[in-house]
Amino acid sequence: MKEIITKIGDHFIHIICDSNKLAEMFNVNFLTINNYNLKFDLSITIKEGYGVPFLDYKVDITKNNDQIVFRRADYLIEVDCEYKVATILVNNGLALKHALMNIYSSFIVYRNWGLLIHSSSAMEKDNVHVFAGQSGAGKSTVAKLSYPRVLLSDEATLVKISPNNVTVFNSPFRSEIEADKLEREITLDSLNLLYQSHLNKRNSLTKSEAILRLMNKVFAWQHSQEETKNIMKLLTNLVNMVPVYELHFQKNNTFWELIS
């Protein structure tokens, strides 16, 4: 049994894990804090021994009066309707990472805080640029090609959308590239939708087109009317404050000439 306090975005999360092996995941990319007097935004109990290894991304979501249940072949999440206390049952470490992304994504939408977006992101001077796309679009490739810039994410970007500004936090949800220690939030300068190409080209998108293209880049949320409206509201605020582009890029670092 291990107790961990971590910070994701600007949320303090309390974790109790019955498996030391699974708890080790939090040593790699997650910020751990030794202060048990904090007020936690979310408390999660993690248990091992559920289901089968990864089959597919299909998540069944059910909701009753006081609980939401997310069920995938390799994980099960039970959380109260206000996203304060959750239990996560998992098959292995990959299932735990995906379950945490699922619950955190729903949690920040519920709070109207922001969005978890399928994307990588890199810092250039004092700003950050996000590179979004579905699996295979080139998020990790772009992340690797952005070296030596500081990477804030290589798979899932934490975007905080406030009324007057949009910022990005260092993401603990990593695929290949380990997180640097970086605790402050950085202003988001541009959002780029990725397309691999023989030529580098960057086209500006209208705000409405940007919303349509970004909708399926947001991590899974429960398909309730309320949450879908929240996502639309957050996306509207996002495209009103940050320019969105279609970025056709060659597989080398020259695409950065179009950005910085």
Place this chain on the structure above:
Amino acid sequence: MIKQYIHKGNYDATELDGEWIILNTDDYTVTKINEVGGVCWSLLNESQTADTLTQSLMDMYEIGENEEQVKKDVEEFLHNLVECGLIQNVNR
């Protein structure tokens, strides 16, 4: 009977630089329409026919001719909105 149309349910419509995004939370669909479509969409809060919409557009945009073409476009637009499940024929 002249067909009358009206919004089918409650939708969230957002205007962004003259274009409109309509979110249908019953079917989880989004529809993008242009500025003139947005004007028609707003008028469809109350029941409208192709003729009343055509007249409103001709007045609003001070169009003095080609009424037949405007009406044809309005009819096609109404047909598309019905297909998208956003408006319904109230005569039914």
